[in-house]
Amino acid sequence: MIRKINFYSGPSAIPKEVLQQATENFFDYEKQGFSIAEISHRSSTVKNILEEFHEKIRSLFMLSNEHEVLIVQGGARLQFAQIPMNFLSKEKTAGFIDTGYWAHKAMEYASYYGQTKIIAGSKNNNYSYIPKELFIPQKLNYLQITSNNTIYGTQYKQLPNIDSPLVVDMSSDILSIKRDFSKIDFAFACAQKNIGPSGMSVVIVKKEFLKKSNSNIPPIFNYQNLIQHQSNYSTPPVLSIYIGLLNLRWLHSMGGIQQIEIINNQKSKILYEEIERNSMFQNNIREEDRSNMNVCFFAKDKKIEQSFLNFCHQQNIIGIEGHKESGGLRASLYNAVPMEHVFILIQCMKDFEQAYQ
Numbered sequence: 001m002i003r004k005i006n007f008y009s010g011p012s013a014i015p016k017e018v019l020q021q022a023t024e025n026f027f028d029y030e031k032q033g034f035s036i037a038e039i040s041h042r043s044s045t046v047k048n049i050l051e052e053f054h055e056k057i058r059s060l061f062m063l064s065n066e067h068e069v070l071i072v073q074g075g076a077r078l079q080f081a082q083i084p085m086n087f088l089s090k091e092k093t094a095g096f097i098d099t100g101y102w103a104h105k106a107m108e109y110a111s112y113y114g115q116t117k118i119i120a121g122s123k124n125n126n127y128s129y130i131p132k133e134l135f136i137p138q139k140l141n142y143l144q145i146t147s148n149n150t151i152y153g154t155q156y157k158q159l160p161n162i163d164s165p166l167v168v169d170m171s172s173d174i175l176s177i178k179r180d181f182s183k184i185d186f187a188f189a190c191a192q193k194n195i196g197p198s199g200m201s202v203v204i205v206k207k208e209f210l211k212k213s214n215s216n217i218p219p220i221f222n223y224q225n226l227i228q229h230q231s232n233y234s235t236p237p238v239l240s241i242y243i244g245l246l247n248l249r250w251l252h253s254m255g256g257i258q259q260i261e262i263i264n265n266q267k268s269k270i271l272y273e274e275i276e277r278n279s280m281f282q283n284n285i286r287e288e289d290r291s292n293m294n295v296c297f298f299a300k301d302k303k304i305e306q307s308f309l310n311f312c313h314q315q316n317i318i319g320i321e322g323h324k325e326s327g328g329l330r331a332s333l334y335n336a337v338p339m340e341h342v343f344i345l346i347q348c349m350k351d352f353e354q355a356y357q
């Protein structure tokens, strides 16, 4: 089988080694005569997987015991609802930085539970940069940002310094870049970009912030309850968690976030350079805010975009289409995408330029 060169934005590439290990263990888990999908979530096997998953997140991010780690069911949208359920109420306000699509969705969901306010945004400039001047006029229960904007291709390289509690949607750049968790009260990420298969999210929350959560919500949504049960309150998505764990082990063996961040910087740098050099393409994102995970670009002549997509497909490259909201093209360079694949894409862009100029 020839594996595709995969630049999908999510679900997205998973390291080949991880898929191979998962395949072996799916049928016969560590040669014990059962599949990982067919044993009790109360068994020591599953408990060990959960424990090692939590521990790997802690060690990869070098978390102190100021923070709790939690695995929850469902994706990032569920967190858009669960966070205000736990930390907002009708007369209180959550602030948002409007960096595009996912910020809107998060704000829409929060508005079911309390007041929302846009503190800053870059809508008037087509979301081409991250607003850094923040003036917070009132007391906020929390300020929520999107650390990496999957659809518009911007990324916070530094998190803001603010007095309000900071909530960060890290769905598309978790584990790809070092983050200063002393500034972060609540971080979350759906799994299907940098962790593993879809169906779950990872939450990292400060104990101090957790104390402020509402208690009058059903236990399945209550973070304190879920943490007390060590991510095993109701049946967790064991298979996704297991494959996620294999991926965390892989990342650890690669030298952790420190090393992968260096590689991620190189991967995106050479691709942005090619977009600038190539006469067919352009990128409109402010240089300092360019995402290392989702490289968004356009064909200067809109009409040739489809030809470029076809050209890519012929060369085994998939997932280059931009999101329906932003249009254009996008190459997602998550941790699992190797440097060689970026070289192949760059060669493809050069060949396309030669053929169609």
Ligand SMILES: *Cc1c(COP(=O)(O)O)cnc(C)c1O
Pocket: 010, 074, 075, 076, 077, 078, 102, 146, 148, 149, 150, 169, 170, 171, 172, 190
């Ligand atoms: C993918 C993504 C989401 C949505 O994730 P779902 O699990 O599909 O709800 C939210 N925020 C960001 C930044 C994303 O990249």
